[in-house]
Amino acid sequence: MSSRIDTKTKILDAAEKLFAERGFSETSLRLITSKAEVNLASVNYHFGSKRELIRAVLARYLDLFMPAASNAIAELQQQHPHASLTDIFSALVSPLLTLNSIRAGGTRTFLQLLGRGYIESQGHLRWFITSHYGEHLQSFVTAVQASVPTIPRADIFWRLHFTLGTVVFTMASADALIDIAAADFDEKNNIETVIRKVIPYIASGVAVSA
Amino acid sequence: MSSRIDTKTKILDAAEKLFAERGFSETSLRLITSKAEVNLASVNYHFGSKRELIRAVLARYLDLFMPAASNAIAELQQQHPHASLTDIFSALVSPLLTLNSIRAGGTRTFLQLLGRGYIESQGHLRWFITSHYGEHLQSFVTAVQASVPTIPRADIFWRLHFTLGTVVFTMASADALIDIAAADFDEKNNIETVIRKVIPYIASGVAVSA
DNA sequence: AACAATTTTAAACATACGTTTAAATTAATT
DNA sequence: AATTAATTTAAACGTATGTTTAAAATTGTT
Numbered sequence: 001m002s003s004r005i006d007t008k009t010k011i012l013d014a015a016e017k018l019f020a021e022r023g024f025s026e027t028s029l030r031l032i033t034s035k036a037e038v039n040l041a042s043v044n045y046h047f048g049s050k051r052e053l054i055r056a057v058l059a060r061y062l063d064l065f066m067p068a069a070s071n072a073i074a075e076l077q078q079q080h081p082h083a084s085l086t087d088i089f090s091a092l093v094s095p096l097l098t099l100n101s102i103r104a105g106g107t108r109t110f111l112q113l114l115g116r117g118y119i120e121s122q123g124h125l126r127w128f129i130t131s132h133y134g135e136h137l138q139s140f141v142t143a144v145q146a147s148v149p150t151i152p153r154a155d156i157f158w159r160l161h162f163t164l165g166t167v168v169f170t171m172a173s174a175d176a177l178i179d180i181a182a183a184d185f186d187e188k189n190n191i192e193t194v195i196r197k198v199i200p201y202i203a204s205g206v207a208v209s210a
Numbered sequence: 211m212s213s214r215i216d217t218k219t220k221i222l223d224a225a226e227k228l229f230a231e232r233g234f235s236e237t238s239l240r241l242i243t244s245k246a247e248v249n250l251a252s253v254n255y256h257f258g259s260k261r262e263l264i265r266a267v268l269a270r271y272l273d274l275f276m277p278a279a280s281n282a283i284a285e286l287q288q289q290h291p292h293a294s295l296t297d298i299f300s301a302l303v304s305p306l307l308t309l310n311s312i313r314a315g316g317t318r319t320f321l322q323l324l325g326r327g328y329i330e331s332q333g334h335l336r337w338f339i340t341s342h343y344g345e346h347l348q349s350f351v352t353a354v355q356a357s358v359p360t361i362p363r364a365d366i367f368w369r370l371h372f373t374l375g376t377v378v379f380t381m382a383s384a385d386a387l388i389d390i391a392a393a394d395f396d397e398k399n400n401i402e403t404v405i406r407k408v409i410p411y412i413a414s415g416v417a418v419s420a
Numbered sequence: 421a422a423c424a425a426t427t428t429t430a431a432a433c434a435t436a437c438g439t440t441t442a443a444a445t446t447a448a449t450t
Numbered sequence: 451a452a453t454t455a456a457t458t459t460a461a462a463c464g465t466a467t468g469t470t471t472a473a474a475a476t477t478g479t480t
Binding site: 025123162164206208 | 379391
C-alpha cells in the first residue's frame with residue numbers, strides 16, 4: 001500500500017519537474033520513469049495513460065491552490081468589502097508562495113505547468129481546468145468585477161487572460177530574468193519579489209479605462 | 211530553378227500554418243509535406259533539418275517585420291519627439307497588419323509563431339531571435355525609455371518582459387480566446403481587434419507608478 | 421542534341437515513442 | 451502458513467518520427 005503511494009508520488013514528482021521545464025510532448029515517459037527510478041510500465045499501471053498523468057500532475061497543484069485562493073479572496077471580501085484590484089491580486093500571493101513550502105520551487109513549477117497546460121495540447125487541458133475548477137475561477141472573476149464595476153465583463157475576460165499570460169510567461173523565464181536583472185541593474189530578486197513587481201503592472205492593466 | 215523556389219515556398223507556407231496552429235513538436239514533416247503536396251524528403255533537401263525549417267519559417271516573418279517596426283518607431287520619433295507609450299505600441303500595429311496583406315492570416319500566424327517560439331524549444335528560438343534582431347529590439351527599448359523617463363530602467367526591463375508575456379501568451383491562444391469571447395459575450399473578434407485590446411493594457415502596465 | 425547539375429521521388433533506415441503483455445515479486449487476507 | 455490480490459518488472463508490440471539513400475526525373479548549359 002505505501003509502496004503504491006511511493007511509486008505514484010515518485011512519478012508525479014519527476015513528471016511535474018520535467019513537464020514544467022520541457023513541456024508535455026517533449027517529455028517522454030521513459031525520461032520520467034528513469035528520473036523517478038521506477039519501471040516504465042508503472043505509469044500506465046497507476047495512471048492509465050500519459051494524458052491522465054498530465055492531468056494528475058496539474059490536479060495535484062490545482063487541488064491545493066484553488067481552494068486556498070478562494071478562501072483568501074473570500075476572507076478579503078469579508079474584512080474589506082471594497083477591496084481594490086491590487087488587494088485582490090495580493091491576496092493570491094500567499095496561496096502561491098505556500099506551494100513553495102510544499103515542494104522546492106513549487107510556485108514556479110505550478111505557474112509553468114499552468115502556462116503549458118493552456119498553450120499545449122489543443123485546449124483540452126484548458127477544458128479540464130475550467131470544468132474542474134470553474135467555481136473557484138468564477139469567484140475570483142466575480143471579485144474582480146466587483147472591484148472595477150464600470151469595466152465591461154468582456155473587457156475583464158480579455159484582461160484577465162492577458163494577466164494570465166503575463167504571470168505564466170514571466171515565471172517560465174524567471175531564472176533568466178532574475179540573472180539579467182542582477183547583472184545589469186544590481187537587483188537581487190526571487191520568485192516573491194518578481195510577483196510583487198507583477199502586481200502593479202497587472203492591476204493597472206486590468207483597471208485601465210480606455 | 212523556379213520549381214526549387216516553388217517547393218521551398220510551398221513547404222514554408224504549409225509549415226507556418228501548421229506550426230502556428232499546433233506547435234512545432236506536434237507538427238510532423240509528413241503532415242507538412244502532405245499539405246504542401248511535395249515529397250517528404252524535400253524538406254531535408256531544401257532546409258537540412260526540421261529545426262532549420264522552423265528557423266526559416268520564423269525568419270521569413272522577422273525579416274519583414276523587424277525593419278518595418280524599426281522604421282515605424284524611427285518615423286514616430288521624428289514626427290512626434292515626445293510620443294506616448296500608447297503611440298509607440300500603436301506604431302507597431304501597422305507593420306503587424308501589413309503581414310496580413312502578404313499572406314492571409316499573416317499577422318495572427320506571425321504572432322502565434324512568435325509565442326510558440328518563445329515558449330517551446332527550451333529557449334533556442336529565443337536566442338535566435340535576440341541574437342539576429344537585437345538591434346531592432348534595442349531601438350524599441352530606447353524609444354520606450356524616452357517616453358517614460360521617470361521610470362527606472364530596471365522597472366522598464368521587467369515590465370517589457372511582462373508585456374512580451376502578455377502578447378505572446380495571448381497570441382498563442384488567440385483562436386481559443388476569440389471563440390470563447392464569441393460564445394460568452396457575443397463578440398466578433400479578429401487578430402486586429404485583439405491587438406487593439408492589448409495596447410491599453412500593456413501601455414498602462416508599463417507606465418504605472420507604483 | 422548531349423551532357424551536367426539540380427531537384428524530385430519512393431523506399432528504407434534507425435530510433436523513439438506510448439502502450440500492452442505475462443511472468444515474477446511483494447503485500448494483504450484468511 | 452496458504453492463498454489471494456496488488457504491484458513491479460523485463461520484454462515486446464505497433465506505430466510514428468526525422469533522416470538518409472540511390473535512382474529517376476527535370477532543368478540548365480554548352
